[in-house]
Amino acid sequence: MALRTTFLRFLKKSFFIRILMLMLLVSVLPLIGLAYLSMQAFSDTFEKEVNKLNYQVVAQMNERIDLTMTRLQQLSFHYALLAPIENALQSPSHTFADFVRKKELITTLESGIAVMGDVQSLSLYLRSEEHIISTYESYMQISESAYYPMLNHYIAAREPFMFYDLDRLEAAPQLLKQSSFFLRKIPVGSEDDFEGVLIFSISNKQFDNLLKNIHTDTSAAAYVLTPGLNIVATNNTWPDEEKRMRLESTLREWHEQGEPKQFQHDGALISIQQSETFHRWIVLSEIPLKEALSNTAMIKRTVSVMLLCMITIGLIITICVGYYLYKPLQSVKRQLHMIKQGRWDVRVPIRVNNEIGELGEMLHATADTLQSLVQELRKTESLKRRNEIRALQSQINPHFIYNSLNTITMFAMLKDYAKIKEMMTRLTSLLRYSMENMEQTASIQQEIDYLQDYIHMLQLRYDCQLNLQVVIEPEYREKLIPKLLLQPLIENAIFHGILAKETNAGTITLHIHTAKEHPQLMELIVADDGAGMSAQRLQQMESQLMNAGSDDNIGLKNVWERIKLFYGPQCEIALSSEPMKGTIITMTIPKEKESVHSEEDI
Structure with a gap:
């Protein structure tokens, strides 16, 4: 289908094909015009003769009825x-x-x-x-x-x-x-x-017998009607309701046109005459225009077939010449199309010994060069992305360790050795998870266990009640995600949400479930009941997330950058917040990883 479409487009644009088509039109158009005028004149003459004959039949029928009625009137007077x-x-x-x-x-x-x-x-x-x-x-x-x-x-x-x-x-x-x-x-x-x-x-049967001899064609019809449109006699075999509807439409058109003797209505030639004697009966005859001119169909078909044959032969010659020019050019276009799609290893044969063949060889050489350059570019881009991902992850661990040591320092100053011991135990567990797990991905359940230890450490530091509620569909507990992906989001919820509200208690909710409108995606939602933020501040944060050069909100921005690098362009992030009502962060990611980066890259 694509090749046919391309060939037709080529025929439209080719100058040589246009010259051939012009010559064809110059030779065929006069013949078409002459044939059309001849057939039109013949059809008009034949239609006039049919109208004339049809009206003569109606006039004779009406005259016969008038004669009967006049004799009836005279006989009654005589008797x-x-x-x-x-x-x-x-x-x-x-x-x-x-x-x-x-x-x-x-x-x-x-x-x-x-x-x-x-x-x-x-x-x-x-x-x-x-x-x-x-x-x-x-x-x-x-x-x-x-x-x-x-x-x-x-x-x-x-x-x-x-x-x-x-x-x-x-x-x-x-x-x-x-x-x-x-x-x-x-x-x-x-x-x-x-x-x-x-x-x-x-x-009334004598009028039926009279009408049966008028039209032999079953589609033509004649009627004898009363002034009230009641059918006295007819040779039409339609159902009564259809006949009445047809007659009402025809006579309404007759009155609207000023009661002519003949007119056309609904594809039929109508001849009609109403008696001037006392009975005022109407004689109507209709012949379908298509069937009235059926005798001209053979002539029209013969002429049309001859013209069609001439045009077909001319078009075939034009198409053959066009295909001779089109075939090598189509091969060149297909080769360019392969290059455009990035299929550098595909070679379309161009077996012509002329300038188009030379152009094809040059395209093959160009495809080889481009294939080498693209492979080198892919290697360079892969190395660059791997370095970017590792740099982003390295920004997380020092940031967290700094906050943890700061908390232990505070307990040391207070000489609270029990809390120092518990803090060191929790920190050791967290560092062991971060350092001993050499894989760059972890299951969501492992991340949740990690967050439980992390929140317990912050409770010791700030002497507050922090509650983490986890709502997760069972199928996602063992789903692998980039390690330490959720910790910065929980940290932001605590420090910029709950603690900023200046309360000693707060709740953080983690929802992980399948997206309602897109079953192939899952949603990770982190919500808190903290201080929230104004609409202006919310808009500013969204702008910073989309700005690659911004260094603000490094925790949330690192999470977003890691998600994009790991899952590709299908992932999305959305923020919503109101002052003193908390903040909700919604991340939508594919269930199955489709990114070109391996897990080692993250």
Whole structure:
């Protein structure tokens, strides 16, 4: 992955590669432009033809529906004047005449269905008899007929004629789900008075059959809708809820655009027309734009493949030329990368007989020279650090011995021989631990035992009660640390903390545990309840710890320098203190020693 990235970067920067790419672009770009313009012109022309054809289908469908509705209206007016209809509205004089009248009426109604063709059934409501005669139902009481709710609604509307479709579903739910109805009154005298009502039924299935022949593509769809967006007929097989949401979105866009005859919406070509006749039905057809232009896909793919082949061949040639130049230069870069990482013994072969090969040989010679210099520098640095560590440790023992002898001198002046004896015993034990243990590291438990003797000596000297509390996780008791690392911290806590508070008692707490946020580290915490220090003094001490040239706070500074030299850059130290509340020193060091220095260096 790195080599590919480097090769691509080389291709971007190479002047020769840029010239090749420019020549490739000059030859290919005009072809791409010409192909694009040709395909765009073809797509636009094809889209216009599809739009035109789609709108013609919608217009013909709407014209067919309007013709049916107009013929229905004309037929209703004509039938209202027919003699059999007028005879049926008159009260019969005897039973035979009534039979003849009904027979003649049924024949007339059936002939009307035959003449109209699109009518499903034809019925006549006889107001005087409260009966209905229909090709759909036999002669029966109007109250028992399925037409009864719709007829009551129509009479209450006081209109000469009305059209019932799905928008008026509440008038006759059982009938209007499958059919649409045209009702016309047969007036007597005034317009409000009538003798009967002609009822024409049109099945919605005939519109479904008509729409099935419009689109053969399953993704295209056509609809016949009522003004209330109820679907009279459609060839769309989507679920009803999806169809309704789609229609609402489309018609909302249609109204927002000013009700155009054609528009694009949601990736589809929409053709729509609403009838101007009494039914006001809407005919809508939509064809997905992607599928409408699917016939152009083959041409586009052919042209695109040809252009892609030309560009690919040109790129392959460019890359091959670039790789011929890149390979020896990449070897030189890899050799430089090895030198940068300090891997002086690695030699990257550069097998070219030209200037780049000579440059590679010079790099190999340079790597040999640098390797020798670095090895010498490492030896010198190791010796320097060893001397620094021993110098730091040597500053601890004289400082402690001086304080101890000063205490014994004080007891000698007081002629307190018992305390002198005990002090000498403790001092001998401490010196034996310091001198006989030739190793430069000690376990934490040994350091704690040493601190117990040390604190007992100070109790004898200052006649005070010093309490050392040790809280340590068991796994760290045998952990090795630089010898005499903790003693200067305890000494500072006593002399600059507890004794400075001018009390005869004090507590020093030593916590050793795993760091909470970093399990690979451990924390050594020394806390006292002494005099503490101000924020200004605390900031000054922190600055002195970070300043390599400072000679103040030599005890704490020596501890910090020894930790850094022994454990490396991962170790940290933190100070916190408040006046009269004590001081806390927290040192964070790795559990496992990662420094380049051996234990002999410390």
